[in-house]
Amino acid sequence: MPVNPELVGRAFPPTAPYLVGREKVREFARAVFADAPQHVDPEAARALGYADVVAPPTFAIVMQDITLQQMLAYPESGIELSRIVHAEQRFRYSRPIVAGDELVATLSVAGVRAMRGNAMVTMEAEVVDADGAHVVTTTSILLVGDSDA
Amino acid sequence: MSDFTVGQIIAERSVHLTRESLVRYAGASNDFNPIHYNDDVAAAVGLPGVLAHGMLTMGIAVGIVSDALGDPARIAECGVRFTRPVVVDTETGADIHVSAEVASVDDETARIDLTVRFADTSVLGKAQVRVRVS
Numbered sequence: 001m002p003v004n005p006e007l008v009g010r011a012f013p014p015t016a017p018y019l020v021g022r023e024k025v026r027e028f029a030r031a032v033f034a035d036a037p038q039h040v041d042p043e044a045a046r047a048l049g050y051a052d053v054v055a056p057p058t059f060a061i062v063m064q065d066i067t068l069q070q071m072l073a074y075p076e077s078g079i080e081l082s083r084i085v086h087a088e089q090r091f092r093y094s095r096p097i098v099a100g101d102e103l104v105a106t107l108s109v110a111g112v113r114a115m116r117g118n119a120m121v122t123m124e125a126e127v128v129d130a131d132g133a134h135v136v137t138t139t140s141i142l143l144v145g146d147s148d149a
Numbered sequence: 150m151s152d153f154t155v156g157q158i159i160a161e162r163s164v165h166l167t168r169e170s171l172v173r174y175a176g177a178s179n180d181f182n183p184i185h186y187n188d189d190v191a192a193a194v195g196l197p198g199v200l201a202h203g204m205l206t207m208g209i210a211v212g213i214v215s216d217a218l219g220d221p222a223r224i225a226e227c228g229v230r231f232t233r234p235v236v237v238d239t240e241t242g243a244d245i246h247v248s249a250e251v252a253s254v255d256d257e258t259a260r261i262d263l264t265v266r267f268a269d270t271s272v273l274g275k276a277q278v279r280v281r282v283s
Contacts, residue, residue: 024177031177032208033164036216048220057215057224058208065179081182082194086203090228096221139228 003078003119003144005112007071012107015066017130022099024062025055032056045098052099059097060127061089064138067107067125079121079144087120088141094134102130110139119144152283153251153259160217160249164209166201166235167242174205188239196234201243203231206272210247210263214278217249223281225258230274235267243267249278258282 022042029039034056037044045053072079097103104127111122121142127135153159171185180202183190191199207229215221237243245267252262263276 028177031170031174032205032212033162034208034212034216036219038220048222054221056208056212057221057227058204058211061178061180061204061208082184082190084182086231088228088230089204089207090226092226093222093224096224 002114002146003112003121004076007074007077007109007121008112010074010109012067012070012074015063015070015105015107017102017104018063018066020055020097020099020101020103022053025053025059025097025099028059028062029053029056032058042099050096050098055097055099057091057093057096060091060093060136060138063103063105063127063136064123064125064140067105067123068140070107071109071123078119078146079142083145085143085145086140087143088139090139092137092139094136097135101135103127103135115143117146119146153254155251155254157251158248159251159261160213161247162209162213163244163246165242165244166205166237168199168237168239170242171199171201171205171237174202174208178202178204180204196236198236198238201235201237201245203229206231206235206245206265207276209245210249210265210273210276211278213247214249214261214263214280218280224278225281226279227277229263229276231272232274233267233270233272235272245272252277254282256282 105125261278
């Protein structure tokens with residue numbers, strides 16, 4: 001089954017609030033070898049003006065992953081996880097993510113372009129905080145193979 | 150006023166990745182695609198071996214810029230294309246080298262270009278970070 005072009009423009013509901021935990025930020029920082037103290041030490045983060053430890057920039061992918069699950073769960077999306085290759089990734093930030101943030105992401109599919117039995121799917125997740133203020137917009141371009149290929 | 154000069158390397162780092170690194174990143178990021186830890190699955194979908202998550206490579210590369218600047222708030226945008234896989238051998242792992250060079254500077258922002266090399270090949274394309282100058 002090819003990727004369903006009707007994903008484009010479909011309205012997806014906002015995700016359930018994701019509470020950013022201090023230990024999750026520490027775990028992510030360690031996993032990407034980010035060893036600056038503001039990722040692990042609340043005092044170092046406070047010295048920079050943050051309420052708690054501050055996440056490395058690409059932590060925002062955790063929010064995008066939640067919206068990817070939403071897209072995969074959409075019936076007739078035509079997308080299987082095992083046939084996805086991550087082709088491109090972008091982030092545009094209003095501010096860094098900080099432990100204690102409660103984040104909500106809203107998915108949109110900006111484009112589905114057929115290419116020689118594959119499809120290039122451009123998905124965007126707009127991430128806001130508990131006040132509704134913009135935190136980050138993530139854009140992923142996925143190369144998706146046909147599931148019957 | 151800018152603290153950047155075009156051509157300046159603002160950060161550089163070599164990282165040795167092992168299968169443990171991939172499992173650690175899978176857990177931290179919630180990306181459990183088996184091509185990042187299971188040799189059988191990687192072979193079945195035609196890959197040359199278990200691959201590092203593209204987002205792990207990007208995370209390391211953007212992370213060295215963020216940490217060099219001292220405050221992640223200075224990063225306005227970043228983006229990469231994943232052009233070549235990083236194959237992580239079960240015994241010997243994989244060594245990657247990351248560097249971040251100032252490509253252009255204007256009144257408000259600087260563009261930092263990232264280069265990630267694995268086995269003498271560049272694995273990211275158009276890898277750029279736009280940072281707020283001071």
